[in-house]
Amino acid sequence: MTAESNRSADTGRQQTWASGDYARIGNLWILVSESLCESVGIVPGRRVLDVASGSGNAALAAARRMAVVTGLDFVPELVQQAKVRAAADRLEVTFEVGDAERLPYADASFDTVLSVFGVMFVPDQQRAAHELARVLRPGGRIGLANWTPDGFMGQVFGLVREYAPSAPATPSPTEWGTEPHIHRLLGRHVTSIDTAERHWTFRFASTNAFVEYFRNNFGPVNRAFSLLDMGGQRALTADFTEVINNANESGADTVVVRSRYLEVVAIR
Numbered sequence: 001m002t003a004e005s006n007r008s009a010d011t012g013r014q015q016t017w018a019s020g021d022y023a024r025i026g027n028l029w030i031l032v033s034e035s036l037c038e039s040v041g042i043v044p045g046r047r048v049l050d051v052a053s054g055s056g057n058a059a060l061a062a063a064r065r066m067a068v069v070t071g072l073d074f075v076p077e078l079v080q081q082a083k084v085r086a087a088a089d090r091l092e093v094t095f096e097v098g099d100a101e102r103l104p105y106a107d108a109s110f111d112t113v114l115s116v117f118g119v120m121f122v123p124d125q126q127r128a129a130h131e132l133a134r135v136l137r138p139g140g141r142i143g144l145a146n147w148t149p150d151g152f153m154g155q156v157f158g159l160v161r162e163y164a165p166s167a168p169a170t171p172s173p174t175e176w177g178t179e180p181h182i183h184r185l186l187g188r189h190v191t192s193i194d195t196a197e198r199h200w201t202f203r204f205a206s207t208n209a210f211v212e213y214f215r216n217n218f219g220p221v222n223r224a225f226s227l228l229d230m231g232g233q234r235a236l237t238a239d240f241t242e243v244i245n246n247a248n249e250s251g252a253d254t255v256v257v258r259s260r261y262l263e264v265v266a267i268r
């Protein structure tokens with residue numbers, strides 16, 4: 001790939017995450033970041049980096065534990081949303097625009113590096129894993145939350161890849177939600193890796209409300225719909241509806257869907 005085609009693929013990915021209204025999605029799974037901060041053991045006063053911070057969930061959770069926090073994301077609009085949230089909550093966090101494949105920090109700059117459903121979307125996975133470890137001090141911790149391929153969100157991303165394949169093709173993000181792949185990515189950089197399977201539960205008034213909410217707000221789903229003609233949109237709606245119905249545990253006329261993710265705590 002040429003430098004120019006790399007740049008245009010990056011721009012396409014940034015546009016995908018800027019489309020819709022991501023804060024309305026990130027707000028749903030605040031608890032994932034709060035749990036990860038407990039698992040990783042945030043230490044007050046220590047330096048924490050949240051990679052691919054989106055609207056700021058993990059960075060804000062670390063700031064609530066009195067850490068010195070930086071959040072980084074490659075979509076300026078999301079960095080701005082995160083700053084607004086931090087100001088509203090009276091939390092001190094530095095949010096900046098940057099690329100997870102080229103973290104703009106010196107080696108060993110942080111005591112903890114977090115990423116919630118974030119670094120998993122970077123196309124060069126080995127490079128991203130190397131960057132997480134490079135900016136972490138020896139003895140510091142990496143904390144990740146990654147959707148698993150077989151869980152609900154894994155299936156949603158499967159649909160997105162089927163209906164709106166990216167060009168150039170990228171490795172599947174949900175591989176980050178499997179233990180063997182985490183060991184392949186992080187093993188050479190760290191001294192230990194602990195994993196735990198966890199769930200996040202979505203709740204919607206109806207299947208239709210669920211599909212519409214994701215279509216309107218979640219960048220990858222929003223983009224997939226925008227690339228399809230009417231027939232394609234109907235087919236994607238039908239497949240998405242089927243995935244939701246198959247996962248629905250509510251037993252009533254509402255929707256309760258648990259989505260599996262892998263929580264990872266690694267020590268450098």
Ligand SMILES: C[S@@+](CC[C@H](N)C(=O)[O-])C[C@H]1O[C@@H](n2cnc3c(N)ncnc32)[C@H](O)[C@@H]1O
Binds near residue numbers: 078
């Ligand atoms: C599903 S969102 C997760 C956001 C946030 N961590 C959360 O928990 O809500 C994925 C985020 O990854 C960011 N992202 C994807 N690729 C990136 C890259 N190469 N560098 C920085 N951020 C990236 C997107 O902009 C988006 O904010």
